[in-house]
Amino acid sequence: MTLAIDIKHRQGNFVLDVAFDTQGGLTALFGRSGSGKTSIVNIIAGLIRPDAGRVSVGGVDLVDTARGVFVPRHKRRIGYVFQEGRLFPHLTVRQNLLYGRWFAPPAGDRDGDLDRVVDLLGIAGLLPRRPGRLSGGEKQRVAIGRALLASPRLLLMDEPLASLDDARKAEIYPYIERLRDSAGIPIVYVSHSVAEVARLASSVVLLADGKVAAAGPTVDIMQRSELMSPAEREEAGAVIEAAVARHDQRFGLTELTSRAGTWRLTRLDTPVGARVRLRVRARDVMLATSPPADISALNVFSGAVSDIATGDGTADIRIDCNGETLIARLTHYSTERLALAPGTQVYALIKSVSLDRGTLSGPLPTIADT
Amino acid sequence: MTLSPEEWTAVMLSLRVAVVATLVSLPFGIAIAYALARGRFWGHGLLNGLVLMPLILPPVVTGYLLLILFGRRGPIGAFLADTFGIVFSFRWTGAALACGVMGFPLMVRAVRLSIEAVDTRLEEAAGTLGASRLWVFLTVTLPLIIPGIIAGMILCFAKAMGEFGATITFVSNIPGETQTLPSAIYTFTQVPGGDLGALRLTIVSVVIAMAALVASEVMARSANRRLDIA
Known part of the structure; x- marks a missing residue:
């Protein structure tokens, strides 16, 4: 079991009450906006402390409110690719990529890792530049690389392509597919796009109003158009x-x-x-x-x-x-x-x-x- | 234009007082600005009021309060003199203290505004990459607020160069020890035939102020260029 989560959390009038586990590959958290997808990944990353429940990754408890366990975010080793990239503007692309290394020196071959990730994401030409002038697609690829090089146990991606147009999305899909198939790091991927989920996900957790509406292999869940919003239904099949x-x-x-x-x-x-x-x-x-x-x-x-x-x-x-x-x-x-x-x-x-x-x-x- | 040895002494003393006041205030200024910008604690408003106080009070009142607290027999002054051998009253260190206190609110305000402008989402991102809160501050927050720190230092330095009321009240006007530029100019205006000396020191003041301003512009611009903002 890669990730197991069972939490209850209240934010204003919104109540999140979800339980699911994932088995590796790319798990999509799918649902319309306001269904609690981002709150869930923030809880996994340690940016939000849930009111009650448990989160464990690879058998290690990160949160267990019953036993008073709460591992702070910087000790979780969970990579997070944010919707808006969040690259550090005062560092070069190379320094951004290596930021996680300052705190978690890798056991093995340093430069080999960097070369491999740079190669996987096709960002070799960007290394000396500052993030300010990169295109949206370039920024997101650097953000993915930065998260990977911190040697995470789990990679969270919160609608990493939402701010990009279709051409830029098409440019990044192959990199995410390669990541899913070759890096061996389980991915939790937040999305509200049917096309994205159908293309990328190994399994899907469908969320509605803070609850799990359905969970299972992508091929099965994507047929459940009755669970989708009108806009999503257009694309369903x-x-x-x-x-x-x-x-x-x-x-x-x-x-x-x-x-x-x-x-x-x-x-x-x-x-x-x-x-x-x-x-x-x-x-x-x-x-x-x-x-x-x-x-x-x-x-x-x-x-x-x-x-x-x-x-x-x-x-x-x-x-x-x-x-x-x-x-x-x-x-x-x-x-x-x-x-x-x-x-x-x-x-x-x-x-x-x-x-x-x-x-x-x-x-x-x-x-x-x- | 040549300065007399006494005038030269006043200029050098003023520079020393202002530089020491600015550099010693800096770590405290950053810490308090950070607490005010980010902290949610009891006494937040009180701390803010206390820091801003020298800006609102008449400088003479601030100087008098310093005399009461940091004088040789004052509660803090006596403690510091007995424990660390630091004496403020009628010394140049006292002038630096008075200037630092007067410049402090300006420094804190500039640094606080720049901390509030930092995108906290970048700090969250640094946290997920393994940086503890201290490391997040040192590697993300601090580099991003350097323009604000420079602005705060220049404001504090300028205030310190021009400080008069609190300094003269606290440590008097002793040539060679506590007679800073403004005190020297004031002294010249009080004696017959001192006009020329006052004018010379006024020109020196203007030149120092302009140089500080230009230096801050240059530093702020290079810091902004590093952030790719300018």
């Missing part, structure tokens, strides 16, 4: 893990295979055999009750309706395609016209171009690595 089967040079397509069947999408740079995660937005999925012919959509999967969740004007239809779940969002009119009910045989259609870069993760670690 199924998360599919698939393997790259082959690249088609002539049409610039890549084929992926998952349990549901074969997916065709615009060409990826990912090598054959690599595993990727695909987010299929419910609003991009079309249903037919007879085998469709003469259509442009390249992705057609047959399955049976397993569940219909009726919402405001639309319904989310869950389809079991050979053990894999797809979700389609239809109007009530379509649902009725097709006479959809649990057990109905349907065909799910997805246009290749709706599966764009924004819905794809980088390569996932292979089974052997995890």
Whole structure:
């Protein structure tokens, strides 16, 4: 057990009452603003003292109000990447990166560590500069490096990409993915973005009003659109893990295979055999009750309706395609016209171009690595 | 323009008094400014009032209070003289004490404002990287408030160079021991034919004040450049 938390804390009218544990990898704390995500990471980091409860990391108790244990923040060895970077303006990037070293000299090879982190984050060119003139994306990469070089037991990331535009986000995702897969440090990642969580998280803790609404593997939790806010629901859908089967040079397509069947999408740079995660937005999925012919959509999967969740004007239809779940969002009119009910045989259609870069993760670690 | 040996003595004494007053006040000034900016404790308002007092009271009153407390027979003065051999009354050290007390509120105010301007979130970040509170102060807070410290030192130094009322009340006007620039100018104006001497010392005062101002500008600018603000 990497992180175990069970706390009660009151801040004004807001009551936080959560308990969960994580098993390594990247755990996303997901929920709308005001659901208590940041308070939880602040409690883990020691910036907030909870009214009651326990926090332990790697078997070491950091907080246990029953026994009067409260480890001060500077003795916790928990890295924290803040939303706004919080780089020290009076130090160079290099000095910022090495700040944690002044207090916790690493056991092993000093310069090797710095080189490795600088390399991982692609910030070698920034070392002599001061943080004042770095771009938002550069600042966040330095902030991640600074937290890593303090040799933390656990890395907290509080919406580290929230202040960046989509292009800058896309620039940083691969670094976070590499971190998740290679650094061996468990990460707790706060986010309110479906795209981010679907792409990065190994598991998700879904928070609502200071409580845990659901927790589990990303693929399962991301289907629970009924727990999400209207804005999040727009982006919600199924998360599919698939393997790259082959690249088609002539049409610039890549084929992926998952349990549901074969997916065709615009060409990826990912090598054959690599595993990727695909987010299929419910609003991009079309249903037919007879085998469709003469259509442009390249992705057609047959399955049976397993569940219909009726919402405001639309319904989310869950389809079991050979053990894999797809979700389609239809109007009530379509649902009725097709006479959809649990057990109905349907065909799910997805246009290749709706599966764009924004819905794809980088390569996932292979089974052997995890 | 040449200064007579007596005038030269007054100038050097004033510089010594002002430099010592500023440097000795500095650690106390930073500590009290930090306590006032960040501390939440009983007597916060009282401490603030006490520090600001010399700014509000007539300087003569401050000088008289110093005489009562730090005089050879005063409770604090007697203790310091008996224990450490530090004597203030009618010595240049007494002039430095009077100047330091008068400049102290200005120094504390400048440093306090700069501490309040420091982003406490940076200090939190330093804490998560392993720095204890003392190290956070030394490696983050202190470097960030250097412009404020420079401003406070210059204000304190300028106040000390110009201090008259409290000094003359506490340690009198003894040439070579407690006769600072303002006291010397005052003495010149009290004797017939002293106008020229008063004028010479006035010019010296203006030059020192200007030099201090320029020095503070240069230092503040280089500190700001290091922070990439300017």
